[in-house]
Amino acid sequence: MQELQRLNPEQRRAVLHEGAPLLxxxxxxxxxxxxxxxxxxxxxxxxxADPMSILAVTFTNKAANEMKSRVTAMSAEAAGVMIRxxxxxxxxxxxxxxxLLGIPATYTICDQDDALVVLKNAAGERYEKQELRRYLRxxxxxKDYCLGPEDDLTDVSTDRRLTDIYRLYQQRLEASGxxxxxxxIMRTVDLLxxxxxxxxxxxxxxxxxxxxxxQDANAAQFxxxxxxxxxxxxxxxxxxxxxxxxxxRGADVQNILRFPEAFPGTEIIxxxxxxxxxxxxxxxxxxxxxxxxxxLGKSLWSKRGAGLxxxxxxxxxxxxxxxxCAALLEDTAPGADLGNTAILYRNNYQSRIFETVFSRLxxxxxxxxxxxxxxREEVKDGLAYLAxxxxxxxxxxxLRIVNKxxxxxxxxxxxxxxxxxxxxxxxxxxxxxQELSARSRRGLEEFLAIMEQLSAELPRxxxxxxxxxxxxxxxxxxxxxxxxxxxxxxxxxxxxxxVNAAREYPRGAEGLAGFLESLRLDSSDEDPYxxxxxxxxxxxxxxxxxxxxxxxxxxMEDGLIPHYRxxxxxxxxxxxxxxxxxxxxxxxxxxxxxxxCRRRQVFGTYKFRxxxxxLGEMPEGLLEPMTPGAAAPAEEEAGSEYGxxxxxxxxxxxxxxxxxxxxxxxxxxxxxxFESGKTARFVLRYANxxxxxxxxx
Numbered sequence: 001m002q003e004l005q006r007l008n009p010e011q012r013r014a015v016l017h018e019g020a021p022l023l024x025x026x027x028x029x030x031x032x033x034x035x036x037x038x039x040x041x042x043x044x045x046x047x048x049a050d051p052m053s054i055l056a057v058t059f060t061n062k063a064a065n066e067m068k069s070r071v072t073a074m075s076a077e078a079a080g081v082m083i084r085x086x087x088x089x090x091x092x093x094x095x096x097x098x099x100l101l102g103i104p105a106t107y108t109i110c111d112q113d114d115a116l117v118v119l120k121n122a123a124g125e126r127y128e129k130q131e132l133r134r135y136l137r138x139x140x141x142x143k144d145y146c147l148g149p150e151d152d153l154t155d156v157s158t159d160r161r162l163t164d165i166y167r168l169y170q171q172r173l174e175a176s177g178x179x180x181x182x183x184x185i186m187r188t189v190d191l192l193x194x195x196x197x198x199x200x201x202x203x204x205x206x207x208x209x210x211x212x213x214x215q216d217a218n219a220a221q222f223x224x225x226x227x228x229x230x231x232x233x234x235x236x237x238x239x240x241x242x243x244x245x246x247x248x249r250g251a252d253v254q255n256i257l258r259f260p261e262a263f264p265g266t267e268i269i270x271x272x273x274x275x276x277x278x279x280x281x282x283x284x285x286x287x288x289x290x291x292x293x294x295x296l297g298k299s300l301w302s303k304r305g306a307g308l309x310x311x312x313x314x315x316x317x318x319x320x321x322x323x324x325c326a327a328l329l330e331d332t333a334p335g336a337d338l339g340n341t342a343i344l345y346r347n348n349y350q351s352r353i354f355e356t357v358f359s360r361l362x363x364x365x366x367x368x369x370x371x372x373x374x375x376r377e378e379v380k381d382g383l384a385y386l387a388x389x390x391x392x393x394x395x396x397x398x399l400r401i402v403n404k405x406x407x408x409x410x411x412x413x414x415x416x417x418x419x420x421x422x423x424x425x426x427x428x429x430x431x432x433x434q435e436l437s438a439r440s441r442r443g444l445e446e447f448l449a450i451m452e453q454l455s456a457e458l459p460r461x462x463x464x465x466x467x468x469x470x471x472x473x474x475x476x477x478x479x480x481x482x483x484x485x486x487x488x489x490x491x492x493x494x495x496x497x498x499v500n501a502a503r504e505y506p507r508g509a510e511g512l513a514g515f516l517e518s519l520r521l522d523s524s525d526e527d528p529y530x531x532x533x534x535x536x537x538x539x540x541x542x543x544x545x546x547x548x549x550x551x552x553x554x555x556m557e558d559g560l561i562p563h564y565r566x567x568x569x570x571x572x573x574x575x576x577x578x579x580x581x582x583x584x585x586x587x588x589x590x591x592x593x594x595x596x597c598r599r600r601q602v603f604g605t606y607k608f609r610x611x612x613x614x615l616g617e618m619p620e621g622l623l624e625p626m627t628p629g630a631a632a633p634a635e636e637e638a639g640s641e642y643g644x645x646x647x648x649x650x651x652x653x654x655x656x657x658x659x660x661x662x663x664x665x666x667x668x669x670x671x672x673x674f675e676s677g678k679t680a681r682f683v684l685r686y687a688n689x690x691x692x693x694x695x696x697x
Contacts, residue, residue, distance in 0.1 A: 021263040022236040028586035029276030041074035051080030055206040090184035109520045114396040122172035143182025144218040144250035177393040185220040192227040203230040214239030218250035274300045278307025285585040292575045309624035311593035322357040340549040342536040364534035378491040392424040405479040407443030463502035551588035556596035557609040616683030649690040
């Protein structure tokens with residue numbers, strides 16, 4: 001097989017491996033996608049594996065589509081391999097066995113906004129929207145751990161009302177014939193546990209199970225993997241514990257760290273040759289992340305040579321930081337693509353100053369992380385009509401569309417309809433007609449006529465034709481065309497794009513269900529921009545999976561990188577913040593620049609900042625000061641004044657006293673004990689410790 005010759009020895013070893021479970025620890029830029037796709041093709045071409053016996057799962061539709069494209073390019077026969085996201089696989093399995101769990105085969109999937117509506121309707125009017133959002137987050141987290149309302153939820157929250165609210169929500173969800181994203185995994189695990197014959201049949205079909213980006217798996221996905229794996233199966237997971245950065249979404253780094261324990265006999269292969277970055281960038285990133293205790297360990301290296309030093313600019317404040325970045329961009333060679341530069345920041349709000357400064361200087365920029373296609377109001381309206389067409393028990397869809405565009409159906413009329421509901425909303429509408437005012441009755445009859453006509457067309461029309469028909473009959477097309485004219489928006493183009501998005505799906509209910517399912521599952525990872533000559537503004541989290549010639553990581557200050565928030569579990573959070581910084585650094589191919597500020601505006605007031613502790617974990621010889629501000633601050637020049645017993649004040653910790661001072665790696669380090677009882681370690685050069693008199697505390 002020709003592709004094997006293009007692999008390095010460790011990559012080839014991973015592709016040829018068979019037998020015991022395999023954990024491939026793939027460092028950033030080490031060619032993991034090449035390995036997993038080549039392994040699939042190898043199994044089909046060289047080992048004569050039945051493509052339908054291979055299951056590959058990942059976390060985004062973009063990643064799944066890329067895997068499919070690469071695999072089929074190597075082997076047309078491999079098109080039969082099932083390559084899906086975890087959620088898509090769960091939806092596929094549940095659709096075929098839903099009757100065993102009492103789920104309707106035409107169930108629809110609700111996103112987070114829809115789930116909030118379900119929760120509000122279930123919990124009643126006594127809860128504020130913000131309060132309901134908190135409960136919904138807890139319910140999502142419970143499902144990430146495969147915990148239902150009947151389970152012990154104290155690890156999720158100690159709020160005593162959570163159990164009852166979760167139960168009401170789940171009952172309302174099931175009565176609406178809907179599943180949320182958490183259900184797609186949790187109910188699949190439930191199915192395989194309750195129905196051993198289904199589990200054995202699935203294990204018998206999928207003899208090979210491969211998982212990409214395994215460091216992003218949550219507890220429920222781990223449990224699903226345990227159910228899919230049996231003694232006769234081959235299991236291979238690919239991941240990098242140093243890139244586990246989605247704990248806030250439920251990802252648990254322990255899944256990859258404890259994989260050898262969960263699957264006895266596991267062999268580990270490390271991919272450490274990096275094809276993206278220069279050696280200086282890799283050395284700095286590896287040195288920083290090596291300070292984490294929770295890791296299996298690897299050392300990245302590159303044949304690209306040492307490359308440039310890592311730039312470090314210490315600026316006065318965030319405006320000077322943005323101006324510094326603007327100057328770098330203006331110095332870019334004429335004709336060069338600004339799209340090869342990314343400016344990274346920890347939190348979204350940090351983009352404001354860059355947007356302001358760049359706009360005034362006419363520097364084109366692309367803000368990544370805008371509202372996704374399926375989350376836009378006009379698109380959600382169109383999808384609600386289609387979801388209700390498939391499932392007239394869908395409460396969220398019904399309440400969204402019954403009076404949109406306005407048909408004169410008021411709240412009191414809807415309450416009368418609700419009073420008649422026993423099964424589907426169509427039946428409830430018909431039962432309530434005679435109780436309504438003439439205007440409301442006409443509006444409701446119009447709505448029913450629209451849905452009846454669409455229902456009659458459903459079996460014979462392809463989804464694209466059905467969407468076009470729905471937009472016309474519902475009045476959405478005319479409604480948003482009018483709004484575009486008066487508000488100068490582009491909403492009409494968004495709903496018209498629905499027609500294009502539906503073109504590849506077959507006619508009938510199954511095709512429409514597949515279309516809706518793909519949009520729901522794809523909305524979390526849609527590519528929000530096209531390639532243009534503009535600099536990229538992006539959060540550190542959103543940059544995972546991307547790479548750029550030049551990366552500028554801004555906000556290199558304690559409080560931002562690492563980020564602090566109320567109630568954080570310090571050691572766990574600090575290690576994840578370190579992994580996030582590692583991800584940010586390893587996005588750079590040729591040039592990495594770090595910037596930080598001595599002060600930053602917080603809630604309208606300037607606060608003095610300490611530069612990030614992570615800077616003190618980098619090899620000093622690799623850092624190249626880029627401005628006069630990067631030279632050692634006055635505190636370090638007067639370092640002899642900061643000996644043991646010196647009183648100091650820190651913005652985060654308050655007043656305290658230095659208890660130890662020493663030299664290490666070219667840096668002056670100090671330990672300080674604070675009145676709060678905490679002890680912290682600082683690189684004196686970056687600490688921004690204010691000297692105070694102990695007598696004046």
